[in-house]
Amino acid sequence: MIAGIEVNLSLILNIIRTIIDLLLVWYILYLGISMFKQNMRTMQLFKGVLIILLIKLVTSVLGLSTMSYLVDTVLTWGIIAVIVIFQPEIRSLLEKMGQTKRDYHMERLSNDQKEHLLDEIVDSVTKLSETQTGALITFERGQSLIDYINTGTKINADIKSELFNTIFWEGTPLHDGAVIIKDDRVVCAAAFFPPTQKDLSPIYGARHRAAIGISEITDSLTVVVSEETGTISFAIKGELIKIPRKELRASLVNELGWFKSEDEEGDEDE
Ligand SMILES: Nc1ncnc2c1ncn2[C@@H]1O[C@H](COP(=O)(O)OP(=O)(O)OP(=O)(O)O)[C@@H](O)[C@H]1O
Secondary structure: OHHHHHHHHHHHHHHHHHHHHHHHHHHHHHHHHHHHHHOHHHHHHHHHHHHHHHHHHHHHHHOOHHHHHHHHHHHHHHHHHHHHHOHHHHHHHHHHHOOOOOOHHHHHOOHHHHHHHHHHHHHHHHHHHHOOOOEEEEEOOOOOOHHHHOOOEEEEEEOOHHHHHHHOOOOOOOOOOEEEEEOOEEEEEEEOOOOOOOOOOOOOOHHHHHHHHHHHHOOOEEEEEOOOOOOEEEEEOOEEEEOOHHHHHHHHHHHHOOOOOHHHHHHHHO
């Protein structure tokens, strides 16, 4: 009787272990595939690895020992090369897996203070758009942008409409590159982003490529203003979304998530 219970218990434990195992593998595959889908570089890598694995299979089945040795060598050195070349993507994936950051800093600000910050940003982006001044403004969200902040010139200033309009004025040395905002601070200007490798319409040049590029490898939000047309776009998760001027404020509120809904406030009070 006791032996029977022990067998059943170990069977149940085995089933639970298998389910946990499968769920973990599924989660890692899901993260990997969503990263591959977002980024053209990783998509190309994925195809390359598939081709090499296919060649490895064929050479093993046909017993082509020299070819098999060559493929093994490519795989061994390839892994090292992939780690070096795709360091930003691998880091982004690991950061996503361990992401627990809550926006403590923004939570300390009152709604009035946040409204004021939004007013400054909306006022500035609207003016940049009206005057057709090219601009790239990136908001750090869950994942750190420290690597990209380090490529620019540190500022650590308040968010002010005049500041953005001055920075992006063509006569200033800082106008080339992106401004990065972390919480309620403008942390740097003239930051450089790795441009996307995606096929894009020829109407988009280096600025839009940079905006999409940073959104492929981080969860940041980038606001781009086109110098040629004054069009405002958001770059999010590898996609470019045009934002009509009238909808800029509402779209920023939606994407930045600075204001909690009443439901969320209620949940925290309980
Ligand atoms: N990799 C990059 N990282 C950050 N900023 C960049 C990068 N590449 C270009 N830029 C910015 O974009 C400007 C050049 O934009 P370009 O005119 O080629 O882009 P565009 O997408 O056609 O935009 P626009 O519609 O404003 O002309 C540069 O002066 C620089 O400020």
